[in-house]
Amino acid sequence: MNNCTHKKCFEFCKNKLMDESEIKFVTLDKISKQTEDEYLLRFNTSINHDPGQFMQVSIFGIGEAPISFCSYNEEYFEMSVRNVGNVSAHICNLKVGDKLALRGPYGRGYDMKNFEGDNVIIVAGGSGVAPVRGIIEYISQNRDKFGTVDLFFGFRTVSNMLFENDYKKWKNLNMSMDIVLSEGPKHSKLKHGLITDLLESDATKSNDKKIVFVCGPPPMINAVCKNLLEKGFNKDQLYISQERQMKCAVGRCGHCMIEDKYCCTDGPVFRYDELEGYQG
Numbered sequence: 001m002n003n004c005t006h007k008k009c010f011e012f013c014k015n016k017l018m019d020e021s022e023i024k025f026v027t028l029d030k031i032s033k034q035t036e037d038e039y040l041l042r043f044n045t046s047i048n049h050d051p052g053q054f055m056q057v058s059i060f061g062i063g064e065a066p067i068s069f070c071s072y073n074e075e076y077f078e079m080s081v082r083n084v085g086n087v088s089a090h091i092c093n094l095k096v097g098d099k100l101a102l103r104g105p106y107g108r109g110y111d112m113k114n115f116e117g118d119n120v121i122i123v124a125g126g127s128g129v130a131p132v133r134g135i136i137e138y139i140s141q142n143r144d145k146f147g148t149v150d151l152f153f154g155f156r157t158v159s160n161m162l163f164e165n166d167y168k169k170w171k172n173l174n175m176s177m178d179i180v181l182s183e184g185p186k187h188s189k190l191k192h193g194l195i196t197d198l199l200e201s202d203a204t205k206s207n208d209k210k211i212v213f214v215c216g217p218p219p220m221i222n223a224v225c226k227n228l229l230e231k232g233f234n235k236d237q238l239y240i241s242q243e244r245q246m247k248c249a250v251g252r253c254g255h256c257m258i259e260d261k262y263c264c265t266d267g268p269v270f271r272y273d274e275l276e277g278y279q280g
């Protein structure tokens, strides 16, 4: 069933596809421009979720889009939205005080309790940095429960960088950070090249008690995983986040399938060996 949010269809669908109580209305408390086409939205409401999970965000009469949580705390939640089409353009044009309809949280995120005691490597590119910010905030609140934390981020240019205001805080929590830019003029302090160039670091020399979270465009995920597997990492040490077109988000319509898996319920976070043989 097409879970359209046109007012009439919405009335029709919601009874069949989901319980009305699943819809939450939240009020926008803060919106800030992060890059030319990305906005950070804050809602002073708590929604219990794991990092990596997502909400279906509705704009009535327009449609729905899956958007990840990019924060992790008990007071508010944040989403980083890139204006790429119909729904996202409306979300990015919201004003403080506007209401937004959401359903979720959906999907399988990162089960962070399971990784306590591990050394963490996070490799993220472009807007893929948004969902992993939830992991970083989780670790920040439980810093003594994790070993070394190494962050490797790739952006196209310096003006595409996300969450720059957080970097100092993360470094102060003893997390190492390395950033690479793939385009644009040379930057005096940042490296230029591909994100795989950053993996020639001490952090990836051994796979001992390490867990790696990879999020970004599919070619980046593939290149990073191939690189780490060649370095001796095991498939069950790599976690990847997959994005697929979604409709229902509850495992009923089949729009999001990757082989025999539903991205909306089995993912979007998968352990690498769970998608064995699939090349995204």
Ligand SMILES: Cc1cc2nc3c(=O)[nH]c(=O)nc-3n(C[C@H](O)[C@H](O)[C@H](O)COP(=O)(O)OP(=O)(O)OC[C@H]3O[C@@H](n4cnc5c(N)ncnc54)[C@H](O)[C@@H]3O)c2cc1C
Binding pocket: 054, 063, 064, 065, 066, 067, 068, 069, 079, 080, 081, 082, 083, 084, 085, 086, 087, 088, 089, 127, 130, 131, 242, 243, 244, 245, 246, 268
């Ligand atoms: C699990 C998950 C988590 C996600 N988390 C985030 C997040 O945190 N932040 C975020 O910004 N996005 C996120 N996304 C992606 C987001 O859901 C999509 O970008 C979504 O499609 C946006 O909806 P839209 O209506 O704005 O775009 P659409 O109008 O559906 O357009 C989507 C894409 O199709 C292209 N397109 C649209 N119309 C046409 C056309 N007529 N011809 C050719 N191409 C066209 C657009 O250029 C765009 O690239 C996530 C997706 C998934 C699956």
Ligand code: FES
Binding pocket: 245, 246, 247, 248, 249, 250, 251, 252, 253, 254, 255, 256, 257, 262, 263, 264, 265
């Ligand atoms: S979006 Fe419908 S099954 Fe996943």
